Amino acid sequence: MENGKKVMLSGIQPSGELHIGNYLGPLRHWPEMIEEFDCYFFLADLHTITVRQEPAELRRRVLTLLASYIACGLAPEKCTLFIQSHVPAHSQLAWVLDCYTMFGELSRMTQFKDKSARNADNINAGLFTYPVLMAADILIYQPDFVPVGEDQRQHVEICRDIANRFNGIYGDVFKVPEPYIAKVGARIMSLSTPEKKMSKSQPEGCVFLMDKPEDIMRKFKRAVTDSDAERCVRYAPEEKPGVANLMQIYASATGKSYEEIEREFDGKGYGAFKPAVGEAVVECLRPIREETERLLADKAYLESVYRAGAEKAGYVANKTLRKVYKKVGFLPG
Ligand code: ATP
Ligand code: LTN
Numbered sequence: 001m002e003n004g005k006k007v008m009l010s011g012i013q014p015s016g017e018l019h020i021g022n023y024l025g026p027l028r029h030w031p032e033m034i035e036e037f038d039c040y041f042f043l044a045d046l047h048t049i050t051v052r053q054e055p056a057e058l059r060r061r062v063l064t065l066l067a068s069y070i071a072c073g074l075a076p077e078k079c080t081l082f083i084q085s086h087v088p089a090h091s092q093l094a095w096v097l098d099c100y101t102m103f104g105e106l107s108r109m110t111q112f113k114d115k116s117a118r119n120a121d122n123i124n125a126g127l128f129t130y131p132v133l134m135a136a137d138i139l140i141y142q143p144d145f146v147p148v149g150e151d152q153r154q155h156v157e158i159c160r161d162i163a164n165r166f167n168g169i170y171g172d173v174f175k176v177p178e179p180y181i182a183k184v185g186a187r188i189m190s191l192s193t194p195e196k197k198m199s200k201s202q203p204e205g206c207v208f209l210m211d212k213p214e215d216i217m218r219k220f221k222r223a224v225t226d227s228d229a230e231r232c233v234r235y236a237p238e239e240k241p242g243v244a245n246l247m248q249i250y251a252s253a254t255g256k257s258y259e260e261i262e263r264e265f266d267g268k269g270y271g272a273f274k275p276a277v278g279e280a281v282v283e284c285l286r287p288i289r290e291e292t293e294r295l296l297a298d299k300a301y302l303e304s305v306y307r308a309g310a311e312k313a314g315y316v317a318n319k320t321l322r323k324v325y326k327k328v329g330f331l332p333g
Contacts, residue, residue: 006144008037008180011044011084011137014061015051016200017208018068020281021188023288024252025149029182031073033147039079040141040313041069046084046091047134050127051119051201064292066302068209071291082309084137089317093136094129096324100166101132105158111151118201135159139174140317147180150187151197170327174320185252191223194241210289213282220246220278225270233265233273243270246277253280 010030012022033039043065048058062083069081084090106112109131116123126133138146138159146156156179163174188198190205198206207219225231225242235258237244247261250273256264265273295302326332 003038005036005038007040007141007175008033008145008147009040009042009138009141009143009177010147011042011047012065013044013047013200014058014065015048015053016061016203017206017210018065019188019198019200019206019208020249020285021149021198021206022200023072023209023285024185024188024249025182026147027069027072028185028252029147031075034074034079037145039074040143040316041074041079041081042087042137042309042313043069043083044134044137047130050124050130051115052122063299063302064210064296066306067292067295068288070295070305071288076305076309080309080312081305082313083306086306086310087314087317089140089314089321090133090136093140093317093321093324094133096328097132097136097139097162097166098129100169101129101135101158101162105161106131109158110154115201131155131158132162135162138177139163140320141313142175142320143177144175145180146177147182150181153179153181166324173323173327184248188249188252189241189245191219191245194224194245207281209285210292211285213286216282216285217275217278220274220281223274223277225274231269233262233268233270235262243273246273250277250280253277253284 010026012018012027018027030039030041043062045058045062066081066083070076074081106128112128112130115127119127134155135158138156139162146159148156156177160176163176167173167176190196190198190202191207192205196202196205200206207216211219223242223246225246226240228240233243233247234240235244235247247258250256250261251258265276322332
């Protein structure tokens with residue numbers, strides 16, 4: 001805690017281009033928090049190699065994600081922005097926590113089950129222990145809150161279980177954080193398969209932050225809606241998942257409620273609704289895309305941001321790591 005402020009931390013993997021699920025779910029809310037909280041936002045590059053990455057492409061994506069963080073409103077002078085692999089204490093704490101995490105509890109993680117089904121030829125140990133590294137990412141900064149999308153709730157829960165187990169043995173070493181999940185936008189679904197969440201590693205069905213306006217419009221016009229006869233804009237996620245998803249996107253992009261949206265498109269059908277959602281998203285993303293492009297042209301600035309961020313984050317992280325090492329009985333070096 002710095003200046004009595006509560007601490008908040010979150011990260012995104014540079015495993016693909018940022019999509020509107022990442023933005024409308026967690027990322028969009030982060031800038032609102034930087035005034036009130038002591039915030040740490042990082043790029044989870046260590047996590048990405050649980051799935052094979054092309055090295056040059058990974059480097060490019062890290063810089064693009066950093067530029068997008070700043071373009072979305074995360075002013076580097078008001079929060080700590082850094083790259084996970086630049087703070088070795090995350091990996092060091094992860095090893096300790098590995099030894100306080102049970103095989104059985106990791107086996108129950110839905111993301112592990114999903115990702116191992118999708119990468120059947122590379123079910124590596126990192127994919128399995130990934131939630132422990134995520135717990136280390138979190139606990140090392142002693143945050144009060146972790147703002148994420150709905151799909152990460154289970155990982156924040158296991159992080160809390162690990163912290164409680166460790167505290168149960170050694171006293172209050174870790175703060176036990178709360179997940180912080182937005183009500184609208186927490187689970188944006190794929191535009192092509194609205195039963196599945198929009199996911200960077202499954203680019204079909206994604207709308208990316210850096211997409212050109214004409215591509216965004218095309219994607220929304222082609223979005224899968226429902227084959228029901230009524231063809232009206234009504235919020236019914238079970239019966240009409242495609243329309244409910246578009247309504248969720250439109251609500252997040254415009255701030256309108258579902259009732260207002262139903263009234264706005266009363267009697268108009270999907271033909272009017274889909275392009276309206278596209279236009280709202282184009283307008284919402286335009287300033288971010290332009291600012292990201294501008295920042296990407298200034299590599300020296302981005303480098304100065306992530307260097308300063310790693311230094312600040314490293315200082316705090318090493319303090320927690322030293323405490324943990326001492327508690328488990330390692331001799332000070
Ligand atoms: P991957 O496909 O590589 O797992 P992803 O698209 O799921 O990537 P992450 O890097 O895992 O994205 O997630 C970054 C943040 O965005 C997390 O807080 C996550 O909960 C959130 N998030 C991811 N997908 C969605 C979505 N479809 N709707 C809302 N939030 C999401
Ligand atoms: N697992 C997260 C990314 C992530 C994260 C974290 C989020 C890694 N470490 C710590 C919050 C806190 C994901 O988005 N897939």
